[in-house]
Amino acid sequence: MVTPATRSTRAPKTTGNIVFWRDVEPAPIVLITGPEDFLAFRAMERIRNLLRQREPDLERTSLDASEYASGQLELAASPSLFGEAKLIEVTGLSTMNEDFLNDTVAYLSAMAPDVTVVMHHGGGARGKKLLDAVKAGGAPVVDCQPLKKxxxxxxxxxxxxxxxxxxxxxxxxxxxxxxxxxxxxxxxxxxxxxxxxxxxxxxxxxxxxxxGGRVEATAFKVADAALAGRGAFALSTLRHALATGVDPVPLVAALAMKLRTVAKVAGSRGSSAQLAREFGMAPWQIDNARRDSAGWTPDALIRAVKITADADEQVKGAARDPVYALERAVTIVATSVSRR
Missing domain, CATH: 1.10.8 (Helicase, Ruva Protein; domain 3)
Known part of the structure; x- marks a missing residue:
């Protein structure tokens, strides 16, 4: 059973014992929260593999909290004939039904030995009573948020x-x-x-x-060349991408993102690490943006941002010829760079 000793000594009682998804260990109850399904999968996979290393005959059961029938958890957790350790993996907690909520709250007060229950709640207010009870018991909590940066x-x-x-x-x-x-x-x-x-x-x-042939890689090649003033290479790469079926939308999106990054960094003072924390970027992104910004005046940068915003609107349906709009934006950006 989860004991008070496993609780975080710094966090309030209701926060649970927050652990990183790569470091989570098996426990009688493990709660995985957050919308990033891939990280939740990896956390569940880690627990499953660790248990199988210890117990090769591990008995695994999967439950869906939204389609749960009363008594399923008790049945799955009951001792087996040969006494194998058990792993119960539960998904769909964000849409759990009342039977699951009631059964699991009751289970927390009398957890079965040699049983690990891993539950994933993707987000939302549903089942707050259960989540609070799990956290209050000091169970490991894995927060799986999307990696946006x-x-x-x-x-x-x-x-x-x-x-x-x-x-x-x-x-x-x-x-x-x-x-x-x-x-x-x-x-x-x-x-x-x-x-x-x-x-x-x-x-x-x-x-x-x-x-190198992926859409994102090609898009950033075009953007990097344009912001560096290498117009011929930017246009030839762009035309090759379009000829091989790349959609104009991610191409103009990459150009816009690069320009926004340069606009943020241009004129900013501080170390790369300081600016990275301020803008939510990596230090290498700051260094690259500073290098790109060296050839840009404020007026040229404003003009390039406006042209790219217009191109973004046009490639999304506002123009009859989105390819022309994109080529025009790339040309204007590339020719706006001043050589110092």
Missing amino acids: DSEKVDFVNREFRDARRSIEPGGAQALVAAVGSSLSELAAACSQLLSDTEGPVGPDVIERYY
Whole structure:
């Protein structure tokens, strides 16, 4: 059973024992919260693997809290004929029915031995009584929030490689996030593929070889070239991308994002680490933006942002020829860079 000794000594009683998803250990009750399903899956997978290492004959049961029938939890947790350890994985807590709520609240006061119950609540107010009771008991709580910042995704990539006892160069991690970072599950799959298919440190050249054709990678190539004033290369890359079926929307989105980053950093004072914390970016993003901003005057930057905003509207349906609108924006951005 979860004892008071397992509770956090700093957090209030109702907060539970917050643990990182990579570090969670099996316990009689484990609560996983948050909308990032992939991280919730990884937390459940970790607990399952740890239990199977200790108990090869582990008996696993899956329950859906939204379709739960009264008595299922008690039945699943009851001792088996041969006394195997049990793992009960419960999903759908955000839409749990009353039978699950009542049965689980009752179970907390008399938890079965050798049973681990892992529950995932994706968010919302449903089941607050149960969540508060679980947290009040000091059970481990894993908060799985989306990784929205590129710096968080770069950290994720670095940890995936470190856990596999491999290394990835800083530029390699950044390039991988730029190429496949929109989906955490895809990012994890890309890490797994690189770990399986390559040897030694992974650098930007390896990422380019594997993922250089991805839409995100192509979009950022166009944006980087345009902001650096390399108009010919930006246009040729853009036309190649469009000819191979890349949609104009992510291309103009990458250009807009790069310009917004430069606009934030331009004229700002402080170290890369300080500005990274202030703007919610990684230090390397600050360094790149500072380098890009060196060729931009405030007036040129304002004009480029406006032109790109117009292009964004046009590629989303406001223009008959979105390709022309995008090429015009890239040309204007590239020719707005001053050579100092």
